[in-house]
Amino acid sequence: MSSDRRASPSDVVRPRNVGAPIKRTEDPRLLTGNGEYTADRKPDRPLHLAFLRSGQPHARIVRIDAAAARQAPGVVAVFTAEDIADDFKPVVPFSRMPNYYATPILPLASGKVRYVGEAVVAVIATSRYLAEDALDLIDVDYEPLGALARAELALADNAPLLHEAAGTNVLIAREFRKGDVTADLAAATVRVAGRFEMTRKAPLAMEPRSYAAEYDKRRDAITLYTSSNIPGIVRDAVSESLGLSGHCMRVVAPDVGGSFGSKGSLYPEELLICIAARKLRRSVKWTADRLEDVSSSSQAFAEIVDAEMGFDANGIATSLQADVIGDVGAYSIYPWTCGLEPVQVVSFLPGPYKIGSYRGAVRGVATCKPPTGPYRGVGRPISTFVAERLMDLGAAALGIDPLEIRRRNLVRAEEFPYRIASGIIWDKAGFIECLDAAAEAAGYDRLRKEQAEARKQGRLFGIGIASYAELTGIGSRIAVAPGMPINTGSETAKITIDSTGAITAAFGVASHGQGLETTLAQIVADDLGARFEDVRVIQGDSDEVPMSTGTYASRSAVLGGGAAKHASKILREKIKRVASHLLEANADDIEVTEGKAVVLGTDRAVSFKQIAKAVYSDMKTLPVEAREELSATYTYDPVNGTTAAATHIAAVEIDPATCFVRILKFVVAEDCGRIINPMIVDGQVHGGVAQGIGAALFEELIYDEDGQLLTASLVDYMIPSAPEVPVMDVVHVESESAVAGGFRGMGEGGTIGAPAAIANAIADALSPLGIGVSILPMTPERIFRLMEQAQIKRKADE
Amino acid sequence: MTMHVSVTVNGETYDVSDVEPRMLLSDFLRDRLGLTGTHVGCEHGVCGACTVLVNGDSVRACLMLAVQANGAEIVTVEGLGSPDELNVLQAEFREHHGLQCGFCTPGMLMTGEDLLRKYPLATDDDIREGLSGNLCRCTGYQNIVAAIRSAAAKRTEKAS
Ligand code: FES
Ligand code: FES
Numbered sequence: 001m002s003s004d005r006r007a008s009p010s011d012v013v014r015p016r017n018v019g020a021p022i023k024r025t026e027d028p029r030l031l032t033g034n035g036e037y038t039a040d041r042k043p044d045r046p047l048h049l050a051f052l053r054s055g056q057p058h059a060r061i062v063r064i065d066a067a068a069a070r071q072a073p074g075v076v077a078v079f080t081a082e083d084i085a086d087d088f089k090p091v092v093p094f095s096r097m098p099n100y101y102a103t104p105i106l107p108l109a110s111g112k113v114r115y116v117g118e119a120v121v122a123v124i125a126t127s128r129y130l131a132e133d134a135l136d137l138i139d140v141d142y143e144p145l146g147a148l149a150r151a152e153l154a155l156a157d158n159a160p161l162l163h164e165a166a167g168t169n170v171l172i173a174r175e176f177r178k179g180d181v182t183a184d185l186a187a188a189t190v191r192v193a194g195r196f197e198m199t200r201k202a203p204l205a206m207e208p209r210s211y212a213a214e215y216d217k218r219r220d221a222i223t224l225y226t227s228s229n230i231p232g233i234v235r236d237a238v239s240e241s242l243g244l245s246g247h248c249m250r251v252v253a254p255d256v257g258g259s260f261g262s263k264g265s266l267y268p269e270e271l272l273i274c275i276a277a278r279k280l281r282r283s284v285k286w287t288a289d290r291l292e293d294v295s296s297s298s299q300a301f302a303e304i305v306d307a308e309m310g311f312d313a314n315g316i317a318t319s320l321q322a323d324v325i326g327d328v329g330a331y332s333i334y335p336w337t338c339g340l341e342p343v344q345v346v347s348f349l350p351g352p353y354k355i356g357s358y359r360g361a362v363r364g365v366a367t368c369k370p371p372t373g374p375y376r377g378v379g380r381p382i383s384t385f386v387a388e389r390l391m392d393l394g395a396a397a398l399g400i401d402p403l404e405i406r407r408r409n410l411v412r413a414e415e416f417p418y419r420i421a422s423g424i425i426w427d428k429a430g431f432i433e434c435l436d437a438a439a440e441a442a443g444y445d446r447l448r449k450e451q452a453e454a455r456k457q458g459r460l461f462g463i464g465i466a467s468y469a470e471l472t473g474i475g476s477r478i479a480v481a482p483g484m485p486i487n488t489g490s491e492t493a494k495i496t497i498d499s500t501g502a503i504t505a506a507f508g509v510a511s512h513g514q515g516l517e518t519t520l521a522q523i524v525a526d527d528l529g530a531r532f533e534d535v536r537v538i539q540g541d542s543d544e545v546p547m548s549t550g551t552y553a554s555r556s557a558v559l560g561g562g563a564a565k566h567a568s569k570i571l572r573e574k575i576k577r578v579a580s581h582l583l584e585a586n587a588d589d590i591e592v593t594e595g596k597a598v599v600l601g602t603d604r605a606v607s608f609k610q611i612a613k614a615v616y617s618d619m620k621t622l623p624v625e626a627r628e629e630l631s632a633t634y635t636y637d638p639v640n641g642t643t644a645a646a647t648h649i650a651a652v653e654i655d656p657a658t659c660f661v662r663i664l665k666f667v668v669a670e671d672c673g674r675i676i677n678p679m680i681v682d683g684q685v686h687g688g689v690a691q692g693i694g695a696a697l698f699e700e701l702i703y704d705e706d707g708q709l710l711t712a713s714l715v716d717y718m719i720p721s722a723p724e725v726p727v728m729d730v731v732h733v734e735s736e737s738a739v740a741g742g743f744r745g746m747g748e749g750g751t752i753g754a755p756a757a758i759a760n761a762i763a764d765a766l767s768p769l770g771i772g773v774s775i776l777p778m779t780p781e782r783i784f785r786l787m788e789q790a791q792i793k794r795k796a797d798e
Numbered sequence: 799m800t801m802h803v804s805v806t807v808n809g810e811t812y813d814v815s816d817v818e819p820r821m822l823l824s825d826f827l828r829d830r831l832g833l834t835g836t837h838v839g840c841e842h843g844v845c846g847a848c849t850v851l852v853n854g855d856s857v858r859a860c861l862m863l864a865v866q867a868n869g870a871e872i873v874t875v876e877g878l879g880s881p882d883e884l885n886v887l888q889a890e891f892r893e894h895h896g897l898q899c900g901f902c903t904p905g906m907l908m909t910g911e912d913l914l915r916k917y918p919l920a921t922d923d924d925i926r927e928g929l930s931g932n933l934c935r936c937t938g939y940q941n942i943v944a945a946i947r948s949a950a951a952k953r954t955e956k957a958s
Contacts, residue, residue, distance in 0.1 A: 023892055023893070024892070024895070026900065027891070027892040027897065027900075028881035028882075028884065028892070029881055030897055030900030030903055031875075031879075031881075031884060031888040031891055031892060031897065031900070031903060031907070032835070032875065032876065032878065032879060032880055032881050032884070032888065033833065033834070033835015033836070033874065033875040033876040033904055034835070034876075034881060035835075035900050036834075037834075037837070037901065039828075039834070039838070040828075040834035042832070129818065129820070129821070204935055205899070205901075205935055206837075206839045206845060206847060206899070206901040206902050206933060206934065206935050206936075207837070207839065207899070207901040208839070255899075255900065256899065257837070257839075257899045257900065257901025257902075258898070258899040258901060258935050258936055260935065287838075289841055290839070290840040290841060290842065290845075512899055513898035513899030513900070513936045514898070515898065679895045680895065682895070682941075683895050683898055683936075683937060683938075683941060686937060686938030686939075686940045686941065687898060687935070687936045687937050687938045688938075689938055690935075690937075690938035690939065691935070713840075713842055713844070714840050714842065714844035714845055714933065715842075715844055719933060719935060721929070721930045721931075721932075721933055721939075722925075722926040722927075722929040722930055722932075722939040722942070722943065723923070723926045723927055723930050725938050725939050725940070727922075727940060728938065728940060750938075
């Protein structure tokens with residue numbers, strides 16, 4: 001650029017990192033075995049923890065005899081609830097919701113056990129092998145109190161109470177109402193209804209839960225390394241429970257091997273391991289084995305929904321009502337409460353549709369199972385399953401194409417912001433655009449022709465559509481979980497240029513596979529004017545920012561990204577001011593780019609290194625008042641949050657002999673706002689859809705009538721492997737949101753849309769046989785039974 | 799009773815005494831040799847995260863005892879490439895975004911190496927079949943398949 005032509009700032013071409021498929025910073029270490037997951041920590045002479053877990057679903061603990069275990073080789077300590085009673089305060093998952101009972105969280109079962117897998121005794125020994133050996137020497141006498149294996153049973157009048165203090169097994173009850181549903185249903189041209197069930201699932205991250213409490217003798221302090229996606233919340237809770245001030249209780253989530261929600265609540269084992277480290281003044285490690293992980297990590301979904309939808313003659317959905325029973329397990333989790341999952345089902349049931357009147361009632365019922373908690377999508381995989389099944393039933397009853405009925409009911413571009421019947425407000429997003437884009441990418445009309453051909457040959461070929469919307473990047477005005485007292489509406493970024501000129505950006509969010517070290521660096525690089533490779537991102541460490549709640553609920557791109565943008569801007573202004581001294585130019589004429597401050601239209605520039613030297617070391621260059629520390633902190637709150645949306649289309653064929661469902665095509669059109677890294681966005685969609693496929697076709701945690709888990713291994717709890725997952729086609733409808741950066745947040749969507757789309761496709765495939773789909777997963781066994789029943793019915797009709 | 803185990807791992811020989819016969823190879827690699835790149839996801843032979851090469855064949859380190867590996871030649875993920883110099887398959891995983899949380903990745907890479915060495919992998923279905931013993935909860939497999947496909951293409955280029 002010649003020096004006589006002065007460019008205005010907008011003319012300056014800066015390398016744009018946001019929007020580019022930049023390769024991940026995380027990868028070199030993770031690909032070479034140099035990652036550090038919690039179980040990889042090597043503290044000095046660590047002790048190892050093992051838990052004796054309840055084999056009883058519901059029983060009084062009469063007596064624990066651990067004398068022999070205490071004498072066993074290598075055993076350093078054995079703790080029961082009694083031994084640690086004075087070492088903590090129970091953690092209570094408080095909420096302002098009415099009709100809610102908060103079950104206190106204890107490190108070990110006290111007085112009674114409430115599910116198979118609940119930790120009862122902790123053994124600490126010099127090796128994990130020896131700790132597990134000693135478990136066999138412990139005797140616990142139980143007095144059975146009667147298993148509550150299913151929510152319907154727990155609702156019965158004479159059912160035993162799981163929490164006597166609650167006075168009921170219904171831990172949470174709520175109802176949402178708008179308009180006169182009864183009247184609107186009565187006036188409807190067509191009413192469709194069903195009893196739908198989404199069975200219990202395991203989020204099943206590949207890394208089992210793992211904790212290492214590292215004891216620092218010098219300060220009597222603990223650093224808890226935890227496979228958690230909420231290290232800040234864990235820090236606050238453990239600190240409060242153990243009476244340790246925050247600077248003596250650091251919580252770090254190092255590399256974390258997936259969570260999907262299962263590592264997003266406070267766990268009793270996290271409390272126990274910190275108590276043990278403190279009592280023994282030693283570092284203690286624990287990693288769940290797969291059985292422990294499946295039978296004690298928070299589980300998912302488990303709802304039965306009786307729902308009905310009314311349509312007018314034009315296929316406009318006028319009314320919707322639903323009664324939901326959530327089987328929430330034995331405890332309310334911290335901090336989200338047992339209301340999180342089932343209440344979200346009724347909050348989101350109207351989905352992206354303009355349904356006039358609504359009544360949604362929910363009861364969360366305690367049973368003898370591990371607590372349900374967040375799992376990718378939370379509530380919406382089932383609300384979408386139900387609403388989309390009803391849409392298809394309505395379409396069939398009215399003879400309208402499923403694509404068309406959705407087009408008639410989705411909120412249209414000019415109607416945003418739109419408050420749906422349950423009260424949620426959708427920010428402008430491409431609902432119709434996603435529907436159209438998905439139909440086009442799937443070749444919808446062609447698929448219907450293919451289907452007609454297939455049907456002529458007697459093949460079971462089906463097409464399913466699902467549209468949904470989700471609240472993402474939620475700010476302080478909305479509670480992530482209803483009535484919860486902690487603030488989940490803000491995140492902090494702290495960006496510093498040190499005396500060497502190096503840039504460090506610290507966040508409280510906690511990546512566990514999403515690649516936040518990469519995407520947040522992309523944002524900082526652009527907004528600060530640095531080179532991507534020069535930005536180091538620190539995250540997942542409670543010592544780095546004063547307060548944070550972590551990564552969940554599709555919030556980190558919006559909240560972490562928004563904080564990054566604002567903090568970068570503040571720091572960039574500081575850089576400009578220093579540079580204006582050094583370059584003797586007006587700060588407004590300076591552009592910061594590629595790690596340098598440049599006087600526009602000239603070749604006069606100073607690097608960040610030179611700027612840092614001037615500020616921190618070389619005391620001759622700048623006047624004292626110009627030596628501003630090169631750091632900026634910003635806490636961003638999007639206040640309301642934003643909306644993300646998508647349409648999924650699946651085409652399936654069912655083999656009538658084996659009853660296996662083959663997915664022939666899977667298309668996602670999604671609007672996640674401004675895309676930071678398209679490679680990562682596609683990866684999130686792929687992974688989410690694969691989990692949705694698991695939920696739709698394979699995955700089910702089965703508990704028998706005695707509350708025993710029958711599917712505790714990876715052989716019995718089947719998640720999709722490579723041959724079961726089809727090639728997915730992802731289309732982006734990129735419309736900018738109103739929050740900082742135009743981001744929307746998108747980590748969960750795949751799991752929300754896929755089960756409904758597949759359910760509808762299966763129902764469509766089986767419709768010639770008069771079979772509907774009302775429960776997921778549709779395993780070959782379920783399909784076989786339905787086909788058999790249909791055949792019997794056909795014969796009887798003949 | 800303890801035993802002596804002598805193994806070569808990633809070209810380096812280790813002589814370790816006092817190994818309990820019941821110690822799993824996965825625990826031995828991680829806890830005794832400090833090679834924590836090999837991950838443990840199930841300890842019952844299903845997830846494949848612990849896959850290593852023993853005498854050239856892919857093996858689940860959680861289904862083998864350390865003492866059974868006495869005298870063996872083992873390759874773990876640490877033996878493939880370094881952060882500065884990824885090997886071909888590692889580089890393709892990065893290029894195609896074949897990893898998210900990275901927990902299944904060591905097992906995927908070791909299985910991938912084994913597949914690339916032994917099979918023609920003519921179709922993507924062959925790759926998917928070959929990966930069926932390795933679970934990934936993050937990626938939906940699509941990009942892992944793409945990475946191995948690309949590495950297979952490079953292998954063919956090299957051979958011709
Ligand atoms: S840990 Fe060995 S197969 Fe899962
Ligand atoms: S990348 Fe997380 S399990 Fe595969």
